[in-house]
Amino acid sequence: MDLKPGLWQQQTLKLTMTQELSQAIALLQYSAQELAAFLEDKALENPLLKIENVNVKPMNPLIDRNRRKHQKSEKDWIEQIADKPFSLEEYLISQLNIKNLTVVQMKVIRHLIKNIDENGYFTGSLADIALKLQVDLDIIEDCLAIIQTLEPAGIGARDLQECLALQCYYKNPNNELAQTILSTYFVSFAEKKWKPIAKELGVSMKDLQDVFDEIQQLNPKPGALLFKEPTTYIIPDAIIEQTNEGLTVRMFDEALPRIRFNESYYQKFQNQNQQVGRFLQDKVQDYQWILKSIEQRKETLTKVVAKIVEKQPAFFQKGSQYLVPMTMKEIASELEIHESTVSRAVREKYVQTPIGTYPLKTFFTSTIQTSDDESTSSTLVKNEISFLVAHENKEKPLSDQDMVEMLKRQKGILVSRRTVAKYREQLGIPSSAKRKRFV
Secondary structure, eight states, X not given: OOOOOOOOOOXXXXXXXXXXXXXXHHHHHOOXXXXXXXXXXXXXXXXXXXXXXXTOOOOOHHHHHHHHHHHHHHSOGGGGSOOOOOOHHHHHHTTSOGGGSOHHHHHHHHHHHTTBOTTSBBOSOHHHHHHHHTOOHHHHHHHHHHHTTSSSTTTTBSSHHHHHHHHHHHHOTTOHHHHHHHHHSHHHHHTTOHHHHHHHHTOOHHHHHHHHHHHHTSOXXXXXXXXXXXXXXXXXXXXXXXXXXXXXXXXXXTTSOEEEEOHHHHHHHTTSOHHHHHHHHHHHHHHHHHHHHHHHHHHHHHHHHHHHHHHOHHHHHHOGGGOOOBOHHHHHHHHTSOHHHHHHHHTTOEEEETTEEEEGGGXXXXXXXXXXXXXXXXXXXXXXXXXXXXXXXXXXXXXXXXHHHXXXXXXXXXXXXXXXXXXXXXXXOOOHHHHOOOO
């Protein structure tokens, strides 16, 4: 092998990921909200890019004031109440009989409440708080016990076991069997290993079933009742409509801000000096690339949605049970684009249809073979599994192998036991052993 240093020429072909190409790929996978945020950020960087949000109308102070006054008189008074931010501390403190508590206890209780998370669990360390406040650990424990007597039941618990035990006692203090199970046999009971428990406690399986049903009605996240989550709205990226000519597709651009070129700024500074001229030229090119990337995003998304409509007409006309198998690779092949492009195009995108609003990823399912050499979708198989479980004998629930045989016999669907188990877990359906009931 010749290892002498030297110079030589070599031709190679390779794909260079330019900044513009990277930007086009990023814009394609952005949702409507992400794209709007991106454009807002770009408008701060590029003075030649102006944002025109068509959803925001200019306000006339006089007209708007009169309109608000008129509307306010027509609305129910209850709608005028302000949506005041909720305070967990205020809610819990309001339940206490402060006259019976010392200054030290109130100080400790307020500190303990600050360590309760949004689910209602105490997440701090009693020993650390005792050290920090210079208070005996016994007082800290007593104060936590006081908090645990407040509503909602289970607030201030240190773990799930304690949370359920507190609720169970609050709901039915005389149910000693439930309290014993939660305090001593929590893990084995949750795993439905009931026979040793029944034998050791001298109770029937029916008694354990009753306790299980009661515990199922408890709330594992009591603190969630006290927090009001903001309402989230889904903005569709495309709308599919049923017309006399058939199914039509149109992009929903109203949610996106419009961009335009700031001609006045450009004309004002273009002849300043060479440095400013280069800056403006870079920003002009940046604006043009953004405009081109947005158009490319819209064109790709339109093609993908139109192809989905072409492949799934029965879904939009009859219902979700008519979803046929379809993969991203199949769509990419027919559109002559890369599979990753389809994946980016449907990422976090929604489509409004005559039967509801769906994520675009809903329409892509794997193929399951049937006994008559046809195919069905994995979504349909999951629906069939849910139906079988819903109508099974709860005293003798169907095993995964039972469902394999029933799907083959009743629907002609050929799946393995492992596939049924995977779909069952995805649906959140427990195993047959954990679904069994003792009546």
